Amino acid sequence: MSYAVNFVEVSTVGLESSPVADALAGLRANEARYFKNKYDHVFTVEPASEATAAVDWVTGILRSERDLVIASPPLEATEFEVDGIRMAYVFYESGLSINVMYTLEDAGKRAVGFKLSDGMEVPEELSSFKFARQKSKLAGTIRGSYFVIKQTH
Incomplete structure (x- = not known):
């Protein structure tokens, strides 16, 4: 059921x-x-078991681009398009959030972002990434990192 x-x-x-x-x-x-403030988009998620296309797309990009496999099980996911950008988010039990920003035009920006919830350790599979800190009224301290997508997905 979506939320x-x-x-x-x-x-x-x-x-x-x-x-x-x-x-x-x-x-x-x-x-x-x-997403509400920037694009007037209502951010709606589904249980990962119902959003398999989004989870599989993110998982495939991680594997093919960086040979990454996330150990934590996914809890929720969403996939949508805004302003010519295909977006996907997966929220994991560990507190990790992964998003894919994939501009549909060939010359656009394409990247994978990682965000760590306040209170969680950096997962072993992401230990090679450097994480910057950002304060959020809703989320406390968010630690984030990213990499640029090189291939077509």
Whole structure:
């Protein structure tokens, strides 16, 4: 069942099994606020078991671009298009959020972003990345990193 993320009243719906559920819910709400303010898009997620196309697309990009496999199980995912950009998000039980920004025009920007919820350790599979810190009223301290997508997906 899909869930329109509320960024005014943050809820852990769908994320309860995460040891950092409150911080992950704040991170998810932070993304929802961004897309509502920038694109007037309602950020809606589904259980990962129902959003297999989004999870498979993100998983495939991670594997083919960097030979990365995320150890934590995915809890929720979403996929949508705004302003000619295909976006996908996967929220993992560990507190990790991965997003793919894939501009549909060939000359556009294409990248994978990683965000770590407040209170979680850097996953072993992402230990080679450097993470910058960002403060968020909804999510506390977010640590983020990214890499540029080189191939066509």
